Amino acid sequence: xxxxxxxxxxxxxxxxxxxxxxxxxxxxxxxxxxxxxxxxxxxxxxxxxxxxxxxxxxxxxxxxxxxxxxxxxxxxxxxxxxxxxxxxxxxxxxxxxxxxxxxxxxxxxxxxxxxxxxxxxxxxxxxxxxxxxxxxxxxxxxxxxxxxxxxxxxxxxxxxxxxxxxxxxxxxxxxxxxxxxxxxxxxxxxxxxxxxxxxxxxxxxxxxxxxxxxxxxxxxxxxxxxxxxxxxxxxxxxxxxxxxxxxxxxxxxxxxxxxxxxxxxxxxxxxxxxxxxxxxxxxxxxxxxxxxxxxxxxxxxxxxxxxxxxxxxxxx
Numbered sequence: 001x002x003x004x005x006x007x008x009x010x011x012x013x014x015x016x017x018x019x020x021x022x023x024x025x026x027x028x029x030x031x032x033x034x035x036x037x038x039x040x041x042x043x044x045x046x047x048x049x050x051x052x053x054x055x056x057x058x059x060x061x062x063x064x065x066x067x068x069x070x071x072x073x074x075x076x077x078x079x080x081x082x083x084x085x086x087x088x089x090x091x092x093x094x095x096x097x098x099x100x101x102x103x104x105x106x107x108x109x110x111x112x113x114x115x116x117x118x119x120x121x122x123x124x125x126x127x128x129x130x131x132x133x134x135x136x137x138x139x140x141x142x143x144x145x146x147x148x149x150x151x152x153x154x155x156x157x158x159x160x161x162x163x164x165x166x167x168x169x170x171x172x173x174x175x176x177x178x179x180x181x182x183x184x185x186x187x188x189x190x191x192x193x194x195x196x197x198x199x200x201x202x203x204x205x206x207x208x209x210x211x212x213x214x215x216x217x218x219x220x221x222x223x224x225x226x227x228x229x230x231x232x233x234x235x236x237x238x239x240x241x242x243x244x245x246x247x248x249x250x251x252x253x254x255x256x257x258x259x260x261x262x263x264x265x266x267x268x269x270x271x272x273x274x275x276x277x278x279x280x281x282x283x284x285x286x287x288x289x290x291x292x293x294x295x296x297x298x299x300x301x302x303x304x305x306x307x308x309x310x311x312x313x314x315x316x
Contacts, residue, residue, distance in 0.1 A: 016258070023261035026290050031083065031264040033302040034271065035070075035098070038081045042104040043073040043123075043228045046114060047236035048090060049244055052252040053259045056088055066090045067263060069240040070098065071274075073107070076171045076228040079308045080274035082239045084263040088256070092116040105222060107233050110212065124219035127232035130156045132209035148196055148206050152213075155189045163231050175227035183224050190217055239270060268307075272316070275307035281316040282307065 038044055050064040059065075068085040072078070087094040092113030099106070103119040109128040114120075133156070136149040162181050166174045193213045200207040213220070223229040243266055253259035272279040286305055295301040304311045 019265075020257065020261055022287065023264050026286060027261065027264040027268060029295070030286070030302060030305055031267045033299070034081055034083050034267060034306065035085075037079060037306065038070055038072060038083055039099070039102045041072045041077055041079070041081070043075070043077070043107065043226070043230075044070055044102070044104070045073065045107040045230070045233055045236035045239075046070050046095065047109065047233060047240050048111070049240055049247075051086070051247065051259060053086075053088075053254075053256055054252060055255045059088065064090075065259065066094075067240070067243055067259075068094065068098065069236055069243070071236055071239045073228055073230060074235050075174070075230055079306070080271065082267065082270040082274050084240075084243065084266040084270075086253075086256070086259040086263040105226065105229055107223075107230055107236070109233055110216065121222060122219045123222035123229050124216050125231075125233035126156060126159065126220060126223075127234060129209075129213055129216075129220065130160075132212055133206070136205035136209050148200060149209070151192065151196075152189070152209065155185065155192060159185050159189070160231070169227075171227035173227070175225070178224045178227070186221060186224065190214070190220075239274075242266070242270060271307045275313070277307050277312060277316040282312060285312065285315055 046069070048066050048068045051067045052062065053065045054061045056063070056065065065086070065088050068087060069082070070085065071082040072080055085094075085098055090111075090113060093116065095114050096116035099114075099117050099120060102117065105121045105123050106114060107123045107125065108114045109125045114122065130153060133149045133152040137147070159182055162177070162185075166177055169177065190213070193210050197207075197210055197214065200210050202208075202211065223231050253262060268282070269279045272282045290305065293301050303309060306312065307316075
């Protein structure tokens with residue numbers, strides 16, 4: 001038959017099987033290559049969120065699994081990479097395995113699971129810390145300078161105000177300005193936190209916020225020493241948001257394989273968007289070209305299929 005331009009129905013099972021096959025031979029391969037490139041970055045970000053996955057061996061269907069998200073820094077990264085990784089749990093061993101070979105600075109929140117790799121330096125998220133103090137304010141009350149939470153928020157907001165000024169600054173200039181203008185404010189914040197510990201009930205919300213600040217004090221200073229390090233983990237939080245929104249609609253993955261394949265697809269789509277590509281054109285391009293490429297024997301060919309490559313930028 002020639003000249004056929006109509007359409008025909010496909011069952012959900014057929015579509016799912018096609019996607020799983022494409023992921024096995026192409027999508028997951030590209031995501032794996034992206035992971036190698038991300039590990040070469042100096043300052044990645046990390047975050048994680050729960051996902052419900054059926055048919056996991058040794059686990060009930062209602063047990064939480066996790067989708068981990070790693071992405072490159074918005075400040076001076078080599079490439080814009082947003083990478084998703086499905087895991088059966090939230091153990092630090094998963095982050096350790098993913099970060100194997102990485103020896104830079106990781107921007108993350110409080111989760112201690114990222115502490116497994118000894119070669120990694122850690123940068124705490126000031127926005128995450130600020131939320132602890134915001135949550136310490138009683139309902140229907142505003143942040144008040146008479147209250148410890150209000151004092152903390154005001155001090156942190158001073159630091160963020162300078163960071164907004166430095167958003168477009170060069171890396172070296174940002175680092176210089178941080179040392180001159182922000183470090184005294186960070187010193188003042190922790191001097192205040194140390195002096196306030198004795199007046200806050202340890203198990204209260206304000207007590208927990210102050211104790212968190214003091215226990216992770218070293219990580220909150222890290223960003224001052226490198227202009228490529230973001231003051232917050234907003235990049236990873238924003239990267240994982242499309243997955244969180246999507247989860248409200250599809251609710252769960254029917255199998256571990258499906259969860260892993262969806263992670264690869266999210267990785268490709270979100271990295272496309274981060275690099276200014278049209279995801280539909282990108283997928284059309286890789287599914288048209290990759291079947292004819294010997295990338296299994298020559299993995300260096302996969303560089304041409306990265307969203308930031310000249311070939312993809314020109315065609316997608």
